[in-house]
Amino acid sequence: MALKDITLGQYFPGHSLVHRLDPRTKLIALIAYIVALFLAASFVSYALMVLVLALSVTVSRVPLKAIVRGLKPILFIAIFTAVLNMLYTPGTHVLVSFWIFTITTEGLLRAFFMVVRIMMLVTGTFLLTYTTSPILLTDGLESLLSPLKALKVPVHELAMMMSIALRMIPTLIEETDKIMAAQKARGADFESGGLIQRAKALVPILVPLFISAFRRADELAVAMECRCYHGGEGRTRLRQLKYEGRDYAVLALFVLVTVAAGVLGHFGL
Amino acid sequence: MTPILETRRLSHIYSAGTPFQHTALDEVDFTAHEGEYLGLIGRTGSGKSTLIQHLNGLLKPTSGQVLFQGEDIWSSPKKTRATRFQVGLVFQYPEYQLFEETVYKDISFGPKNMGLDAKEVDRRVRSAACFVGLRDDQLQASPFELSGGQKRRVAIAGVIAMEPRVLILDEPTAGLDPVGVESILGNIRDYHKAHNATIILVSHSMEEVARTVDRLVVVSNGRIPLEGTPREVFRHGDELEEMGLGVPQITRVFHRLRSMGVDIDPSVYTIAQARQAILDRLGKGAK
Numbered sequence: 001m002a003l004k005d006i007t008l009g010q011y012f013p014g015h016s017l018v019h020r021l022d023p024r025t026k027l028i029a030l031i032a033y034i035v036a037l038f039l040a041a042s043f044v045s046y047a048l049m050v051l052v053l054a055l056s057v058t059v060s061r062v063p064l065k066a067i068v069r070g071l072k073p074i075l076f077i078a079i080f081t082a083v084l085n086m087l088y089t090p091g092t093h094v095l096v097s098f099w100i101f102t103i104t105t106e107g108l109l110r111a112f113f114m115v116v117r118i119m120m121l122v123t124g125t126f127l128l129t130y131t132t133s134p135i136l137l138t139d140g141l142e143s144l145l146s147p148l149k150a151l152k153v154p155v156h157e158l159a160m161m162m163s164i165a166l167r168m169i170p171t172l173i174e175e176t177d178k179i180m181a182a183q184k185a186r187g188a189d190f191e192s193g194g195l196i197q198r199a200k201a202l203v204p205i206l207v208p209l210f211i212s213a214f215r216r217a218d219e220l221a222v223a224m225e226c227r228c229y230h231g232g233e234g235r236t237r238l239r240q241l242k243y244e245g246r247d248y249a250v251l252a253l254f255v256l257v258t259v260a261a262g263v264l265g266h267f268g269l
Numbered sequence: 270m271t272p273i274l275e276t277r278r279l280s281h282i283y284s285a286g287t288p289f290q291h292t293a294l295d296e297v298d299f300t301a302h303e304g305e306y307l308g309l310i311g312r313t314g315s316g317k318s319t320l321i322q323h324l325n326g327l328l329k330p331t332s333g334q335v336l337f338q339g340e341d342i343w344s345s346p347k348k349t350r351a352t353r354f355q356v357g358l359v360f361q362y363p364e365y366q367l368f369e370e371t372v373y374k375d376i377s378f379g380p381k382n383m384g385l386d387a388k389e390v391d392r393r394v395r396s397a398a399c400f401v402g403l404r405d406d407q408l409q410a411s412p413f414e415l416s417g418g419q420k421r422r423v424a425i426a427g428v429i430a431m432e433p434r435v436l437i438l439d440e441p442t443a444g445l446d447p448v449g450v451e452s453i454l455g456n457i458r459d460y461h462k463a464h465n466a467t468i469i470l471v472s473h474s475m476e477e478v479a480r481t482v483d484r485l486v487v488v489s490n491g492r493i494p495l496e497g498t499p500r501e502v503f504r505h506g507d508e509l510e511e512m513g514l515g516v517p518q519i520t521r522v523f524h525r526l527r528s529m530g531v532d533i534d535p536s537v538y539t540i541a542q543a544r545q546a547i548l549d550r551l552g553k554g555a556k
Contacts, residue, residue, distance in 0.1 A: 031544050174530065178360065178365075179365070179366055181322065181327050181360065182360045182363065182366040183366060183378075184327055184353065184425060185325060185327060185353055185357070185360070185428070186353075186359040186378055186379040186382060186428065186431070187354055187378075187379055187382030187383060187431070188378075188382060189350070189351065189354055189382070203368065204366075204368045204378065207368035208365055208368050211365075211413070212365055
Protein backbone atom coordinates (compact mmCIF):
# COMPACT_ATOMS: atom_id res chain seq x y z
CA MET A 1 0.00 0.00 0.00
CA ALA A 2 1.32 3.36 -0.96
CA LEU A 3 1.96 6.00 1.70
CA LYS A 4 -0.42 8.36 -0.07
CA ASP A 5 -3.39 6.30 1.09
CA ILE A 6 -3.00 7.90 4.52
CA THR A 7 -5.91 10.29 4.77
CA LEU A 8 -6.14 10.83 8.51
CA GLY A 9 -7.58 14.23 9.40
CA GLN A 10 -7.67 15.19 5.74
CA TYR A 11 -9.94 18.03 4.68
CA PHE A 12 -13.24 16.88 3.09
CA PRO A 13 -14.40 19.67 0.78
CA GLY A 14 -18.07 20.54 1.24
CA HIS A 15 -20.61 23.32 1.56
CA SER A 16 -22.40 22.46 4.78
CA LEU A 17 -23.10 25.04 7.47
CA VAL A 18 -20.06 23.77 9.39
CA HIS A 19 -17.84 24.18 6.33
CA ARG A 20 -19.01 27.75 5.80
CA LEU A 21 -18.45 28.89 9.39
CA ASP A 22 -15.58 31.27 10.01
CA PRO A 23 -12.50 29.24 11.00
CA ARG A 24 -12.14 31.37 14.14
CA THR A 25 -15.66 30.44 15.17
CA LYS A 26 -14.82 26.78 14.76
CA LEU A 27 -11.59 27.13 16.72
CA ILE A 28 -13.29 28.97 19.60
CA ALA A 29 -16.21 26.53 19.54
CA LEU A 30 -13.76 23.62 19.69
CA ILE A 31 -11.99 25.12 22.70
CA ALA A 32 -15.33 25.74 24.42
CA TYR A 33 -16.35 22.18 23.60
CA ILE A 34 -13.13 20.76 25.07
CA VAL A 35 -13.51 22.84 28.24
CA ALA A 36 -17.13 21.65 28.54
CA LEU A 37 -15.99 18.04 28.11
CA PHE A 38 -13.66 18.41 31.06
CA LEU A 39 -16.32 20.12 33.16
CA ALA A 40 -18.83 17.34 32.50
CA ALA A 41 -19.08 15.01 35.45
CA SER A 42 -21.79 12.45 34.91
CA PHE A 43 -24.56 11.10 32.71
CA VAL A 44 -26.65 14.25 32.30
CA SER A 45 -23.77 16.51 31.33
CA TYR A 46 -22.22 13.86 29.06
CA ALA A 47 -25.57 13.33 27.38
CA LEU A 48 -25.65 17.06 26.64
CA MET A 49 -22.16 16.87 25.10
CA VAL A 50 -23.02 13.82 23.00
CA LEU A 51 -26.07 15.68 21.75
CA VAL A 52 -23.95 18.69 20.74
CA LEU A 53 -21.39 16.52 18.98
CA ALA A 54 -24.01 14.44 17.16
CA LEU A 55 -25.73 17.61 16.00
CA SER A 56 -22.43 19.07 14.71
CA VAL A 57 -21.51 15.88 12.84
CA THR A 58 -24.97 15.64 11.27
CA VAL A 59 -24.93 19.24 10.12
CA SER A 60 -21.38 18.91 8.73
CA ARG A 61 -22.40 15.94 6.51
CA VAL A 62 -18.98 14.36 7.10
CA PRO A 63 -19.43 10.62 6.42
CA LEU A 64 -19.61 8.58 9.62
CA LYS A 65 -17.15 6.12 8.08
CA ALA A 66 -14.45 8.78 7.98
CA ILE A 67 -14.97 9.55 11.66
CA VAL A 68 -14.83 5.90 12.67
CA ARG A 69 -11.63 5.49 10.67
CA GLY A 70 -10.13 8.47 12.49
CA LEU A 71 -10.94 6.88 15.85
CA LYS A 72 -9.20 3.59 15.12
CA PRO A 73 -5.61 4.69 15.82
CA ILE A 74 -6.48 6.02 19.29
CA LEU A 75 -8.38 2.89 20.30
CA PHE A 76 -5.28 1.51 22.02
CA ILE A 77 -4.71 4.68 24.08
CA ALA A 78 -8.39 4.76 25.04
CA ILE A 79 -8.38 1.14 26.21
CA PHE A 80 -5.10 1.60 28.06
CA THR A 81 -6.46 4.65 29.89
CA ALA A 82 -9.66 2.80 30.69
CA VAL A 83 -7.81 -0.13 32.24
CA LEU A 84 -5.60 2.11 34.35
CA ASN A 85 -8.58 4.13 35.57
CA MET A 86 -10.50 0.98 36.34
CA LEU A 87 -7.70 -0.47 38.46
CA TYR A 88 -6.45 2.60 40.28
CA THR A 89 -9.61 4.49 41.18
CA PRO A 90 -10.26 4.22 44.91
CA GLY A 91 -13.88 3.66 45.89
CA THR A 92 -16.21 2.12 48.38
CA HIS A 93 -18.34 -0.24 46.27
CA VAL A 94 -15.84 -3.05 45.70
CA LEU A 95 -16.90 -5.39 42.89
CA VAL A 96 -13.90 -7.66 42.43
CA SER A 97 -10.63 -7.83 44.32
CA PHE A 98 -7.57 -9.86 43.37
CA TRP A 99 -3.87 -9.64 44.20
CA ILE A 100 -3.12 -5.89 44.53
CA PHE A 101 -6.01 -4.76 42.35
CA THR A 102 -9.53 -3.84 43.36
CA ILE A 103 -12.22 -2.95 40.90
CA THR A 104 -14.90 -0.63 42.20
CA THR A 105 -18.11 0.75 40.75
CA GLU A 106 -16.53 4.20 40.87
CA GLY A 107 -13.54 2.90 38.91
CA LEU A 108 -15.73 1.34 36.24
CA LEU A 109 -17.77 4.50 35.83
CA ARG A 110 -14.69 6.63 35.68
CA ALA A 111 -13.08 4.36 33.07
CA PHE A 112 -16.26 4.52 31.00
CA PHE A 113 -16.40 8.32 31.11
CA MET A 114 -12.70 8.54 30.32
CA VAL A 115 -13.09 6.51 27.14
CA VAL A 116 -16.13 8.54 26.09
CA ARG A 117 -14.23 11.75 26.78
CA ILE A 118 -11.19 10.73 24.71
CA MET A 119 -13.35 9.56 21.82
CA MET A 120 -15.36 12.77 21.86
CA LEU A 121 -12.22 14.90 22.08
CA VAL A 122 -10.74 13.26 19.02
CA THR A 123 -14.01 13.30 17.06
CA GLY A 124 -14.49 17.00 17.77
CA THR A 125 -10.95 17.82 16.66
CA PHE A 126 -11.30 15.73 13.52
CA LEU A 127 -14.54 17.51 12.73
CA LEU A 128 -12.57 20.75 12.65
CA THR A 129 -9.86 19.44 10.30
CA TYR A 130 -12.37 17.57 8.15
CA THR A 131 -14.42 20.72 7.53
CA THR A 132 -11.72 23.43 7.41
CA SER A 133 -9.07 23.70 4.71
CA PRO A 134 -5.52 23.99 6.11
CA ILE A 135 -5.17 27.51 4.70
CA LEU A 136 -8.32 28.76 6.42
CA LEU A 137 -7.26 27.02 9.60
CA THR A 138 -3.92 28.81 9.75
CA ASP A 139 -5.59 32.11 8.78
CA GLY A 140 -7.97 31.61 11.68
CA LEU A 141 -5.16 30.75 14.09
CA GLU A 142 -3.17 33.77 13.01
CA SER A 143 -6.12 36.05 13.52
CA LEU A 144 -6.93 34.57 16.93
CA LEU A 145 -3.32 34.75 18.09
CA SER A 146 -2.73 38.28 16.77
CA PRO A 147 -3.09 39.91 20.23
CA LEU A 148 0.17 38.10 21.10
CA LYS A 149 1.95 40.39 18.64
CA ALA A 150 2.01 42.95 21.44
CA LEU A 151 4.27 40.53 23.30
CA LYS A 152 6.57 40.35 20.24
CA VAL A 153 5.45 36.82 19.35
CA PRO A 154 6.01 36.38 15.57
CA VAL A 155 2.42 35.26 14.98
CA HIS A 156 2.35 35.77 11.22
CA GLU A 157 5.64 33.93 10.71
CA LEU A 158 4.44 31.01 12.82
CA ALA A 159 1.21 30.79 10.85
CA MET A 160 3.10 30.94 7.56
CA MET A 161 5.43 28.17 8.74
CA MET A 162 2.45 26.09 9.66
CA SER A 163 0.74 26.52 6.28
CA ILE A 164 3.94 25.69 4.43
CA ALA A 165 4.49 22.61 6.57
CA LEU A 166 0.93 21.41 5.95
CA ARG A 167 1.25 22.17 2.27
CA MET A 168 4.45 20.12 1.99
CA ILE A 169 3.19 16.92 3.64
CA PRO A 170 1.58 15.42 0.50
CA THR A 171 4.55 16.52 -1.62
CA LEU A 172 7.02 14.81 0.68
CA ILE A 173 4.90 11.66 0.82
CA GLU A 174 4.81 11.54 -2.97
CA GLU A 175 8.56 12.13 -3.08
CA THR A 176 9.17 9.30 -0.60
CA ASP A 177 7.11 6.93 -2.73
CA LYS A 178 9.12 7.85 -5.81
CA ILE A 179 12.51 7.49 -4.14
CA MET A 180 11.49 4.15 -2.61
CA ALA A 181 10.46 2.86 -6.02
CA ALA A 182 13.72 4.05 -7.58
CA GLN A 183 15.86 2.37 -4.93
CA LYS A 184 13.79 -0.81 -5.11
CA ALA A 185 14.48 -0.83 -8.84
CA ARG A 186 18.17 -1.00 -7.91
CA GLY A 187 17.50 -3.96 -5.66
CA ALA A 188 17.11 -2.20 -2.31
CA ASP A 189 15.30 -4.44 0.14
CA PHE A 190 13.21 -2.79 2.85
CA GLU A 191 11.22 -5.79 3.95
CA SER A 192 13.71 -8.33 5.23
CA GLY A 193 16.57 -8.44 7.73
CA GLY A 194 16.91 -7.47 11.38
CA LEU A 195 16.23 -4.11 12.96
CA ILE A 196 19.70 -2.69 12.26
CA GLN A 197 19.67 -3.90 8.68
CA ARG A 198 16.27 -2.35 8.12
CA ALA A 199 17.39 0.95 9.64
CA LYS A 200 20.42 0.92 7.33
CA ALA A 201 18.17 0.23 4.37
CA LEU A 202 16.48 3.57 5.05
CA VAL A 203 19.63 5.59 4.29
CA PRO A 204 19.11 5.45 0.50
CA ILE A 205 15.64 6.94 1.07
CA LEU A 206 16.37 9.50 3.77
CA VAL A 207 19.41 11.13 2.14
CA PRO A 208 17.66 11.98 -1.16
CA LEU A 209 14.52 12.96 0.75
CA PHE A 210 16.39 15.45 2.97
CA ILE A 211 18.27 16.87 0.02
CA SER A 212 15.07 17.41 -1.92
CA ALA A 213 13.33 18.93 1.12
CA PHE A 214 16.15 21.47 1.50
CA ARG A 215 16.15 22.17 -2.22
CA ARG A 216 12.39 22.75 -2.19
CA ALA A 217 12.66 25.01 0.87
CA ASP A 218 15.36 27.03 -0.85
CA GLU A 219 13.40 27.34 -4.08
CA LEU A 220 10.27 28.34 -2.20
CA ALA A 221 12.16 31.00 -0.23
CA VAL A 222 13.56 32.47 -3.43
CA ALA A 223 10.16 32.37 -5.14
CA MET A 224 8.57 34.15 -2.17
CA GLU A 225 11.26 36.81 -2.11
CA CYS A 226 10.89 37.32 -5.85
CA ARG A 227 7.29 38.22 -5.15
CA CYS A 228 8.46 40.68 -2.49
CA TYR A 229 7.29 38.69 0.51
CA HIS A 230 8.70 40.26 3.65
CA GLY A 231 6.53 39.04 6.48
CA GLY A 232 3.18 40.12 7.87
CA GLU A 233 3.70 43.89 8.05
CA GLY A 234 1.04 45.70 5.98
CA ARG A 235 -0.03 42.52 4.24
CA THR A 236 -3.60 42.27 2.94
CA ARG A 237 -5.50 39.07 2.29
CA LEU A 238 -7.38 37.53 -0.58
CA ARG A 239 -9.96 36.08 1.79
CA GLN A 240 -10.93 38.46 4.56
CA LEU A 241 -12.22 36.65 7.60
CA LYS A 242 -15.56 38.07 8.66
CA TYR A 243 -18.03 36.97 11.34
CA GLU A 244 -21.55 36.44 10.03
CA GLY A 245 -24.83 35.97 11.84
CA ARG A 246 -24.39 32.19 11.90
CA ASP A 247 -20.99 32.61 13.59
CA TYR A 248 -22.51 34.61 16.45
CA ALA A 249 -25.27 32.02 16.80
CA VAL A 250 -22.82 29.12 16.96
CA LEU A 251 -20.55 30.95 19.40
CA ALA A 252 -23.52 31.75 21.66
CA LEU A 253 -24.65 28.12 21.51
CA PHE A 254 -21.24 26.79 22.51
CA VAL A 255 -20.79 29.31 25.33
CA LEU A 256 -24.21 28.29 26.59
CA VAL A 257 -23.29 24.60 26.40
CA THR A 258 -20.06 25.20 28.28
CA VAL A 259 -21.84 27.10 31.03
CA ALA A 260 -24.51 24.40 31.20
CA ALA A 261 -21.89 21.66 31.41
CA GLY A 262 -20.11 23.62 34.13
CA VAL A 263 -23.27 24.08 36.18
CA LEU A 264 -24.36 20.46 35.72
CA GLY A 265 -20.85 19.24 36.53
CA HIS A 266 -20.78 21.41 39.64
CA PHE A 267 -23.79 19.57 40.96
CA GLY A 268 -22.24 16.24 40.00
CA LEU A 269 -24.82 15.42 37.36
CA MET B 270 12.18 -12.36 -32.74
CA THR B 271 11.64 -13.88 -29.32
CA PRO B 272 9.60 -11.96 -26.77
CA ILE B 273 11.54 -11.11 -23.60
CA LEU B 274 8.96 -9.12 -21.66
CA GLU B 275 5.20 -9.47 -22.01
CA THR B 276 2.06 -8.44 -20.23
CA ARG B 277 -1.14 -10.44 -20.55
CA ARG B 278 -4.44 -8.65 -19.97
CA LEU B 279 -2.68 -6.48 -17.41
CA SER B 280 -4.97 -4.19 -15.39
CA HIS B 281 -4.12 -1.85 -12.57
CA ILE B 282 -6.60 0.04 -10.42
CA TYR B 283 -5.33 2.62 -7.94
CA SER B 284 -7.06 2.99 -4.55
CA ALA B 285 -9.59 0.28 -5.40
CA GLY B 286 -12.74 0.43 -3.31
CA THR B 287 -12.36 4.09 -2.30
CA PRO B 288 -13.92 7.23 -3.82
CA PHE B 289 -10.49 7.92 -5.39
CA GLN B 290 -10.56 4.70 -7.43
CA HIS B 291 -8.85 5.10 -10.79
CA THR B 292 -8.20 2.54 -13.54
CA ALA B 293 -4.71 3.24 -14.86
CA LEU B 294 -4.32 0.17 -17.07
CA ASP B 295 -7.12 -1.74 -18.72
CA GLU B 296 -6.30 -5.27 -19.93
CA VAL B 297 -3.08 -4.28 -21.67
CA ASP B 298 -1.22 -6.79 -23.86
CA PHE B 299 2.29 -5.48 -24.35
CA THR B 300 5.31 -7.24 -25.80
CA ALA B 301 8.96 -6.26 -25.98
CA HIS B 302 11.28 -8.47 -28.04
CA GLU B 303 14.86 -9.56 -27.45
CA GLY B 304 17.31 -6.87 -28.58
CA GLU B 305 14.62 -4.43 -29.65
CA TYR B 306 14.78 -0.63 -29.35
CA LEU B 307 11.24 0.28 -28.39
CA GLY B 308 9.60 3.66 -27.90
CA LEU B 309 6.70 4.06 -25.49
CA ILE B 310 4.72 7.24 -25.96
CA GLY B 311 1.68 8.68 -24.27
CA ARG B 312 0.68 11.92 -22.67
CA THR B 313 0.87 12.58 -18.92
CA GLY B 314 -1.64 10.38 -17.09
CA SER B 315 -2.02 7.93 -20.00
CA GLY B 316 -0.78 5.03 -17.85
CA LYS B 317 2.71 4.68 -19.30
CA SER B 318 4.45 5.18 -15.94
CA THR B 319 2.15 2.61 -14.37
CA LEU B 320 2.91 0.20 -17.19
CA ILE B 321 6.70 0.45 -16.86
CA GLN B 322 6.52 0.02 -13.10
CA HIS B 323 4.78 -3.30 -13.70
CA LEU B 324 7.49 -4.47 -16.08
CA ASN B 325 10.07 -4.85 -13.30
CA GLY B 326 7.69 -5.80 -10.51
CA LEU B 327 7.50 -2.50 -8.63
CA LEU B 328 3.73 -2.51 -8.90
CA LYS B 329 1.63 -5.61 -8.52
CA PRO B 330 -1.05 -6.13 -11.18
CA THR B 331 -4.65 -5.86 -10.02
CA SER B 332 -5.30 -8.59 -12.56
CA GLY B 333 -3.36 -10.14 -15.42
CA GLN B 334 0.22 -11.28 -15.74
CA VAL B 335 3.69 -9.93 -16.41
CA LEU B 336 6.04 -12.44 -18.02
CA PHE B 337 9.83 -12.13 -18.21
CA GLN B 338 11.38 -14.71 -20.55
CA GLY B 339 8.09 -16.56 -20.44
CA GLU B 340 7.84 -16.81 -16.64
CA ASP B 341 5.42 -14.94 -14.38
CA ILE B 342 7.53 -12.47 -12.40
CA TRP B 343 5.16 -12.75 -9.42
CA SER B 344 5.44 -16.56 -9.14
CA SER B 345 7.75 -16.17 -6.10
CA PRO B 346 9.27 -13.26 -4.15
CA LYS B 347 12.72 -14.44 -5.26
CA LYS B 348 11.66 -14.28 -8.90
CA THR B 349 10.30 -10.76 -8.44
CA ARG B 350 13.54 -9.49 -6.97
CA ALA B 351 15.64 -11.25 -9.62
CA THR B 352 13.51 -9.60 -12.31
CA ARG B 353 14.35 -6.16 -10.92
CA PHE B 354 18.02 -6.83 -11.73
CA GLN B 355 17.20 -8.15 -15.20
CA VAL B 356 14.82 -5.33 -16.07
CA GLY B 357 16.57 -2.07 -15.18
CA LEU B 358 14.32 0.93 -14.69
CA VAL B 359 15.61 4.50 -14.80
CA PHE B 360 12.98 6.85 -13.42
CA GLN B 361 12.27 10.39 -14.51
CA TYR B 362 14.80 12.85 -13.02
CA PRO B 363 16.85 9.95 -11.61
CA GLU B 364 19.47 12.35 -10.24
CA TYR B 365 17.23 12.92 -7.19
CA GLN B 366 17.78 9.35 -6.00
CA LEU B 367 21.58 9.69 -5.51
CA PHE B 368 22.58 9.24 -1.89
CA GLU B 369 26.14 7.95 -1.51
CA GLU B 370 29.30 9.87 -0.62
CA THR B 371 31.03 9.13 -3.90
CA VAL B 372 29.93 8.51 -7.45
CA TYR B 373 31.66 5.13 -7.34
CA LYS B 374 29.70 3.98 -4.27
CA ASP B 375 26.42 5.16 -5.73
CA ILE B 376 26.89 3.27 -8.98
CA SER B 377 27.88 0.15 -7.04
CA PHE B 378 24.64 0.15 -5.00
CA GLY B 379 22.77 -2.00 -7.54
CA PRO B 380 25.53 -4.54 -8.27
CA LYS B 381 26.19 -4.89 -4.51
CA ASN B 382 22.51 -5.62 -3.90
CA MET B 383 22.84 -8.39 -6.49
CA GLY B 384 25.39 -10.06 -4.20
CA LEU B 385 28.27 -9.97 -6.68
CA ASP B 386 31.87 -10.24 -5.49
CA ALA B 387 34.04 -7.12 -5.13
CA LYS B 388 35.97 -7.71 -8.35
CA GLU B 389 32.85 -8.07 -10.47
CA VAL B 390 31.26 -5.03 -8.80
CA ASP B 391 34.37 -3.00 -9.65
CA ARG B 392 34.34 -4.15 -13.27
CA ARG B 393 30.66 -3.30 -13.67
CA VAL B 394 30.98 0.13 -12.06
CA ARG B 395 33.86 1.07 -14.35
CA SER B 396 32.18 -0.28 -17.44
CA ALA B 397 28.89 1.49 -16.62
CA ALA B 398 30.75 4.76 -15.94
CA CYS B 399 32.46 4.36 -19.30
CA PHE B 400 29.10 3.90 -21.09
CA VAL B 401 27.77 7.20 -19.79
CA GLY B 402 31.06 9.01 -20.35
CA LEU B 403 32.17 9.63 -16.76
CA ARG B 404 35.91 10.10 -16.28
CA ASP B 405 37.86 7.97 -13.82
CA ASP B 406 38.69 10.92 -11.55
CA GLN B 407 34.97 11.75 -11.27
CA LEU B 408 34.27 8.38 -9.66
CA GLN B 409 35.72 9.52 -6.35
CA ALA B 410 33.87 12.86 -6.37
CA SER B 411 30.70 13.43 -4.38
CA PRO B 412 27.68 13.13 -6.66
CA PHE B 413 26.41 16.39 -5.22
CA GLU B 414 29.39 18.34 -6.61
CA LEU B 415 28.49 17.41 -10.18
CA SER B 416 26.34 19.37 -12.61
CA GLY B 417 22.72 18.35 -13.27
CA GLY B 418 23.57 16.55 -16.52
CA GLN B 419 26.43 14.65 -14.94
CA LYS B 420 24.27 13.64 -11.97
CA ARG B 421 21.81 12.17 -14.44
CA ARG B 422 24.64 10.18 -16.05
CA VAL B 423 25.65 8.83 -12.64
CA ALA B 424 22.05 7.75 -11.96
CA ILE B 425 21.75 6.03 -15.34
CA ALA B 426 25.11 4.32 -14.75
CA GLY B 427 23.70 3.07 -11.43
CA VAL B 428 21.10 1.07 -13.35
CA ILE B 429 23.35 0.09 -16.27
CA ALA B 430 25.84 -1.35 -13.75
CA MET B 431 23.36 -4.12 -13.02
CA GLU B 432 23.76 -5.06 -16.70
CA PRO B 433 20.06 -5.62 -17.22
CA ARG B 434 18.74 -7.51 -20.26
CA VAL B 435 16.00 -4.89 -20.58
CA LEU B 436 16.68 -1.22 -19.89
CA ILE B 437 13.67 1.04 -19.41
CA LEU B 438 14.22 4.79 -19.31
CA ASP B 439 11.45 7.21 -18.37
CA GLU B 440 12.08 10.55 -20.11
CA PRO B 441 15.87 10.26 -19.76
CA THR B 442 16.48 13.54 -21.58
CA ALA B 443 13.91 15.75 -19.82
CA GLY B 444 15.37 19.14 -18.94
CA LEU B 445 18.73 18.65 -20.70
CA ASP B 446 20.24 20.95 -23.33
CA PRO B 447 20.38 19.66 -26.94
CA VAL B 448 24.01 18.54 -26.61
CA GLY B 449 23.17 16.64 -23.41
CA VAL B 450 20.15 15.01 -25.09
CA GLU B 451 22.25 13.77 -28.01
CA SER B 452 25.00 12.45 -25.79
CA ILE B 453 22.63 10.57 -23.44
CA LEU B 454 20.75 9.04 -26.38
CA GLY B 455 24.14 8.03 -27.80
CA ASN B 456 25.12 6.36 -24.51
CA ILE B 457 21.89 4.40 -24.50
CA ARG B 458 22.45 3.29 -28.09
CA ASP B 459 25.98 2.15 -27.15
CA TYR B 460 24.62 0.03 -24.33
CA HIS B 461 21.96 -1.37 -26.66
CA LYS B 462 24.58 -2.44 -29.20
CA ALA B 463 27.21 -3.70 -26.78
CA HIS B 464 24.88 -6.00 -24.82
CA ASN B 465 22.21 -6.65 -27.44
CA ALA B 466 19.89 -5.42 -24.70
CA THR B 467 16.25 -4.50 -25.14
CA ILE B 468 15.68 -0.77 -24.66
CA ILE B 469 12.33 0.77 -23.81
CA LEU B 470 12.45 4.54 -24.16
CA VAL B 471 9.53 6.40 -22.63
CA SER B 472 8.96 9.86 -23.97
CA HIS B 473 6.42 12.36 -25.09
CA SER B 474 8.77 13.99 -27.56
CA MET B 475 7.85 12.46 -30.90
CA GLU B 476 10.85 13.85 -32.73
CA GLU B 477 13.24 12.28 -30.27
CA VAL B 478 11.53 8.89 -30.21
CA ALA B 479 11.00 8.74 -33.98
CA ARG B 480 14.70 9.20 -34.66
CA THR B 481 15.91 6.45 -32.37
CA VAL B 482 13.47 3.56 -32.06
CA ASP B 483 12.65 0.49 -34.18
CA ARG B 484 9.09 0.20 -32.99
CA LEU B 485 6.60 2.50 -31.29
CA VAL B 486 3.92 1.65 -28.76
CA VAL B 487 1.29 4.31 -28.04
CA VAL B 488 -0.38 4.31 -24.63
CA SER B 489 -3.62 6.24 -24.19
CA ASN B 490 -6.24 6.01 -21.45
CA GLY B 491 -4.71 2.83 -20.04
CA ARG B 492 -4.78 1.00 -23.36
CA ILE B 493 -2.51 0.48 -26.37
CA PRO B 494 -4.47 1.77 -29.38
CA LEU B 495 -1.53 1.88 -31.81
CA GLU B 496 1.77 0.12 -32.28
CA GLY B 497 4.20 -0.56 -35.10
CA THR B 498 7.16 1.03 -36.83
CA PRO B 499 7.31 4.83 -36.58
CA ARG B 500 6.08 5.10 -40.19
CA GLU B 501 3.06 2.89 -39.49
CA VAL B 502 2.19 4.85 -36.36
CA PHE B 503 2.67 8.29 -37.89
CA ARG B 504 0.32 7.39 -40.73
CA HIS B 505 -2.40 7.81 -38.05
CA GLY B 506 -1.56 11.46 -37.50
CA ASP B 507 -5.12 12.55 -36.74
CA GLU B 508 -5.70 9.83 -34.16
CA LEU B 509 -2.43 10.76 -32.46
CA GLU B 510 -3.53 14.39 -32.27
CA GLU B 511 -6.81 13.29 -30.73
CA MET B 512 -4.88 11.42 -28.03
CA GLY B 513 -3.08 14.66 -27.24
CA LEU B 514 0.15 13.54 -28.91
CA GLY B 515 1.83 15.60 -31.57
CA VAL B 516 3.55 14.13 -34.60
CA PRO B 517 6.98 15.33 -35.77
CA GLN B 518 6.78 18.69 -37.54
CA ILE B 519 7.79 17.29 -40.90
CA THR B 520 5.06 14.65 -40.64
CA ARG B 521 2.51 17.36 -39.89
CA VAL B 522 3.57 19.25 -43.01
CA PHE B 523 3.00 16.13 -45.11
CA HIS B 524 -0.38 15.40 -43.53
CA ARG B 525 -1.36 18.96 -44.37
CA LEU B 526 -0.18 18.58 -47.96
CA ARG B 527 -2.25 15.47 -48.26
CA SER B 528 -5.37 17.13 -46.90
CA MET B 529 -4.81 19.88 -49.48
CA GLY B 530 -5.10 17.25 -52.16
CA VAL B 531 -1.45 16.49 -52.89
CA ASP B 532 -0.97 12.76 -53.46
CA ILE B 533 1.99 12.15 -51.15
CA ASP B 534 2.99 9.59 -48.51
CA PRO B 535 2.15 11.21 -45.13
CA SER B 536 4.10 8.76 -42.94
CA VAL B 537 7.55 10.38 -43.28
CA TYR B 538 9.22 11.61 -40.10
CA THR B 539 12.78 12.56 -41.09
CA ILE B 540 14.11 15.15 -43.50
CA ALA B 541 15.75 12.42 -45.60
CA GLN B 542 12.45 10.53 -45.96
CA ALA B 543 10.70 13.79 -46.80
CA ARG B 544 13.22 14.52 -49.52
CA GLN B 545 12.73 11.05 -50.96
CA ALA B 546 8.93 11.38 -50.86
CA ILE B 547 9.05 14.73 -52.67
CA LEU B 548 11.46 13.39 -55.28
CA ASP B 549 9.20 10.36 -55.83
CA ARG B 550 6.24 12.62 -56.22
CA LEU B 551 8.04 14.93 -58.66
CA GLY B 552 9.31 11.95 -60.62
CA LYS B 553 5.73 10.69 -60.91
CA GLY B 554 4.56 14.13 -61.95
CA ALA B 555 7.20 14.29 -64.72
CA LYS B 556 6.01 11.08 -66.29
